Amino acid sequence: MTYVDGFVIPVPKKQLAAYKKVSVRAGKIWKEFGALDYKECVGDDLAIKWGLPFLKLVKAKPGETVVFSWITYKSKAQRDKINAKVMKDPRLKMDPATMPFDTKRMSYGGFKVFVDV
Numbered sequence: 046m047t048y049v050d051g052f053v054i055p056v057p058k059k060q061l062a063a064y065k066k067v068s069v070r071a072g073k074i075w076k077e078f079g080a081l082d083y084k085e086c087v088g089d090d091l092a093i094k095w096g097l098p099f100l101k102l103v104k105a106k107p108g109e110t111v112v113f114s115w116i117t118y119k120s121k122a123q124r125d126k127i128n129a130k131v132m133k134d135p136r137l138k139m140d141p142a143t144m145p146f147d148t149k150r151m152s153y154g155g156f157k158v159f160v161d162v
Contacts, residue, residue: 046158047081048121050128052114053152055103060145061087064112067145074134075116078127082117103150112146124155 056064065085072083088111091100099111118124131137141148 046120047161048118048124049156049158050116050118050124051154051156052112053099053103054112054114054146055105055109055150056087056112056146057106057109059108061110063145067139068114071131071137074131074136075127078130078134079123080116080118080127082115084116085112085114087112103152121155121157 068085072085075083088099091098091111093099099105099113100109103109103111105111116124118127
């Protein structure tokens with residue numbers, strides 16, 4: 046059964062172009078190392094009146110939006126191997142001070158696929 050890494054990230058709207066540039070590069074590298082799919086989705090309909098809206102979840106500041114992302118793998122074991130390679134790849138080295146988002150408010154987790162219709 047496939048495995049997914051999921052992310053919810055607050056991104057300043059004025060940094061979306063820089064974030065996209067980093068994401069395109071990252072997605073190519075993840076797929077080069079074997080990820081099945083890499084998606085980055087920017088918030089569009091976030092003014093939800095029920096549940097815990099994404100903007101509230103990430104404690105969005107004025108001028109920020111939310112990026113919802115996932116990377117799909119064949120298995121958790123494959124994810125672990127791919128991520129080990131990605132984390133060592135010099136093409137993704139970035140100074141945390143120049144990241145186009147606040148890494149301290151990023152949410153991340155690994156998920157077993159439960160339903161695949």
